[in-house]
Each structure stands twice: as C-alpha cells, then as structure tokens.
Amino acid sequence: MKMLPENYFKIANKLKDSGQLYTAMVAYQKVLTIKPDYVEAYKKLAEVYLLQGNFDAAIACCQDALKVEPKLTSVYLILGKIFQERNQFEQAINAYFQALKLEPNFAEVYVHLGSIYERKWQLDLAIFNYERALEINPNISSIRLILGNIFIQRGEFERAIVCYESFQQLEPENPQVYFKLGGVFTLQNNFEAALDYYQKSLSIQPNYQEAFSE
Template sequence: MFVAIRKMNFNINQLLDKGIYLKQKKQLQEATDAFEFALKIDPQCSSAYQQLGDICWSQGKLVKAILYYEKAVEIEPNNGILLYNMAEIYKKQERLEQAAKHYIKALQVEPFNNSPFIQLMYMKLIPTQLDELVVFYQQLSQSKPNNPWVNVKLGNVFTKQGKIKKAISSYQIATYKMTKKFNPEYVAKYWEQAKPASPKFIIIGPMKTATSALYKYINQHPLVLPCIEKEVHFFNDRYKFSQGKNWYKAHFPLIPPEESFITGEASPGYIVNNVQDKVFQMFPKIKAIALIRNPVARALSHYHHNVKHGFERRTFQEAISAELEVIKSFNNPREVLQIRNWRGNTGYVLIGFYYYFLKQWLDVFPQEQFLIVNNQDLLVNPESSMKQVFEFLGLDNYTAQEYPKYYSNSYDPIDENIRLELADVFRPHNQKLEQLLQCELNWN
C-alpha cells in the first residue's frame, strides 16, 4: 500500500482525505500507510499525527497513541481536541494527575467546551488544580462580564472545593445575569422584592427522549423562568445533595412570593437513580415529568451521543451484546433498579426498561403530581403535548411561534437483526408499561 500511494503522486491534502476515508472503512493499516506517507512529505503535519493517534487509540495502543498526540500538540499547541484526547487516554491509564492537567489545558483553549469541564468535576483534583480553575474562571468572568455560564462554572468549582458560601454567591450572580439577559423586564420589575424560590417542576428523564426540547418549550411560557443549568443533578449526586437545600435553590431565579412565576430543572438521570423519595421529602408539592420513547430508538440515540462525545469506542453491536449479557444474569427484571453506575457500560438497553423506573416514582408521587409524556407525541404534535404540560403545571396554555428540534442528529439506521433482537428483549417490559399507562404504544 505504501508503494502504491507513492506511485499515485498524491499531494498532502489528498493523502489526508484518502487516509480518513480508509480509516472510516476500517482499513486501518492502509490508512496508517497514507498518514505516514503524508508525514514523509510534511513532517510538520499535525493532522497526520492526530489521525495516527486516533488509529492507535482505537486499537488499544495507548502508549503509541500518546506519542503521536504529543507530536501533534508540539506543532499545534492550541488544539482542544488533541488535548482532550490525551486527557482521555491518561485517564484510561489511571494517570489521573496528567489527565486533569490536559483537561484543564483543553478548557483553557476552548473555555465553553463542556466535555473537559464535566470530566474534571467527576475527578478527584489536587488543590492546586482547583485553584487554577478558580483563577481561570475569575479572569474569564472579567473578560466576559455579562456571561452567566462563567459564574455557573465558577460556582461548581467552589462547590468542589467545599467553599459553599462562595458557590452559592456565584450561582446567585449567575441567576441574576441570566434572568437579566433573557428577561430584563422581569428583573427591572420584580428582582428587588423577589426571594429565593423552590422549583415547581422537574423533568426526570430519561436521556435521549427529548428532555432538552421539552425543557426549552416549557421555558418559552412567559410565566416560567429557567434555572441557570438545565441539569443540576442535585438529587443523584451524593456530594451535591449533602450541600443542602439552600445550595440547590441558589440555581433558580428569585421570585416574589405572591407572583405566579414558576421555575424548574431537567436532570435526565433522576429517573434511574432511585431518588424519588429524596425529591418528594424535600419538595412534597413538586411536579415531576417523565418522557418515554421507543426504547430501541432511544438505545441507538444514546449510543451515538456517547460516540460523539468520545465516551464510547465500541461498535453498537459490541455495546449491546455486553449489556445483554448483564440482562441474562438477572433473576428478576426489577434488578435493573439496583444498578448504581449508569456512567458505566449499562444503559443503552436497561434505561429502556421504563416500567420499573416509572412504577417506583408512581408509588411515591400522587397521580396529580406526575406526568408521562410520549416523545413521539411531543415531536409530531408539540402544541397538543404542551397544552397538556402547561395544564399539568397549572399554567394557562401558551402556543409558541415555533418548536425547534434540539440536539437532533442523523446517523445510519440500525441493523435489522439487532433491531429485531432488541425488540424481543423489550417486548414483555413494554407490555407491562402499556398496562400501567392503559394505552397501546406500538413499539414493535
């Protein structure tokens, strides 16, 4: 292949395109030849080093992948993707200090890329790294004084440091900035006499069922004020929950007690994390909304989400096969409720066992405080679905000018044999859900 490429007299861009094409076709040795020959032509071609690093990573050759990425970073030090990939490999090697160092570098290059920040928040960081993040966001706040997201991130870092008063203050600044940005009339009229408010609703998930779309549609109502973060993950994060109600309420805008405005959040992980008792005990009048979607389609969407964000490198077949082995070990499908690590290798299939998750919420919440929305209904006829949602929330109906689709992605259709296999797995659980909801879902 190397000789053949030389005879074709490719230029550097053609070689890169050829290599990327071969990589996509899983012809990795031929792709490697193309990228190596590109480096013969231009030893300073960072893209070729990056692609070679990607190939080695996909083959599990982590040491070699790092060497290629380091070469690429020497040439292109402000490449956030490279820095992030290096951090991911260091984390896989359990070289956590190096991983954190590179996640921080990736953030400094791309301050509003959420992926490295999320990884850092789930890691144990040394004090100097946390201090570095504080300084970074404080400086960013000075250069972006009207940007509320900077104060949200700063509040999250303060929380991780255990500096809760500073965290609450930072969140409160963020709520003011966000509300003023999107609703300046409200701030001018109400903010001075408003007080910290409790959420009136939560969207509990699950992920990849259009929770983002529903949350944004709700926030279009003139009497709804958004939380500073769509996903607070207060009830399903032990450390956050330990900070108490005031920490949580600081994420929501101030509301005058006598006014009809409401606020809420949407953390898709709530539904699978056995937090219904916590939610109801802290906010006994809160209303919860869950969405359901054909579980086969949800599994595929979940998989491609993880691939896009670098969390998944297996094929869909490999990921599903591994999870089906977990299911075979169950003595009772209710064992799905005992799973604790939904960030691991279980979730594509098991999150689609909606009946068991919904049943445990319905055993705690009164019927009038719990609403289940069909994803398909929301996407096909949003006006009708939102009328139902607003009625549930005690609000007058409000019809938006448009209902855009959020975070919709296109990808290859599912293999028919895998689809049929998954449909068989889900069928008995879907039937239980139909009995619970007293309706036909037609998901076969």
C-alpha cells in the same frame, strides 16, 4: 506524479471511518513522512492508535502535534481520552483542564470530566461538570439520563424525574426514558404511575428487555 499529503490524508480518513485502522495508520504515517508538520494527521493518527489500544504511540502523536501547534484544544481532548482509557485519571483531568484553559466553553470536555468524577465516586463534581456541559450545549440528551441515574443513587428522586422528563422532551420515542421514569416511581411506591411508564416503554419497543425484567 507524486500524491499530495492532502490526498493521502483524505484516503486515510476514509479508511479510518470504514474501520480499516491498520491501513489508515499506514496512510497517516505516509502523510507525515511527506509533511512532518501536518497537525491534523498527528491528531487522526493518535485517534487510530487509541482505537488500537496503542496508548504510548497515541500520546507520542499528541506530543508531536503540540510541538507544531502548542495551543490545540482538540489535542488536549485526545490526550485526556487516552489517559482516561488507561485509568490514569489525574493525568486525564490535567489534560482536560488544559483544554478548558484554551476553550472554556468546550462542552465535550466537561462531559469527560463528569464521567471521571462519577467513576471516582465524587458525585458532586460529576454533577457540576455534567450540568456545565448542559449549560453550554442543552442538546446532549444522554447526559440528562446520566444525571438522572446519579440523582437516584443519591435518593434525590424529584431531581431525577426532572432530568428524565427533560430527556423525554428531546427524545420522546426513546423507550429507555420511560423505563427510567417507571423505575423512579417504583422507588417512590407509586406503582400505578410506574406501570404506565413501563407500558409506554413497551408500546414504543415491544421487546424492550429492561421493562420485561421489572
């Protein structure tokens, strides 16, 4: 009795999730041999190739998926990630813009756009995209740390504090945010407040190395 492509797909997903990328790749390829229009298999196979660093194969999988279903937002997201990994930022931006045309409120896309503009040192655009991501999904706590770091680079300490404090509300037991707040107050020469935050960081995680290095 032949296995259905859906069964191979489930097996492939389990292999991928467990880090067995080569075996997962073979299983996804088997799915596509049986059912060449299985879009989800193309997407997952592209992700495997991306993890393996086989960027050309990953792009080819995305292109095959789009031939079957041209308006798949998630495929443009994967394409953007591939180009971003290759430092082909303009191609990545174009792919992300295609995703936003199809799904304007796709928070993850704005996060990736923000990271590209941050690397290109276009900080106004980075801030815009990170803040747009937070408007859509306020619970992406890591973006608040990133924004705080950008504001520190720009010397906008009060805006950095707002970002870190909002992160603190989401993750009150994260030692990193208290370390970051300590850093801001150090830059403002408010050493008493800085020490309080560094001590808070260490009270949560006594071996927190960044606090020891200050």
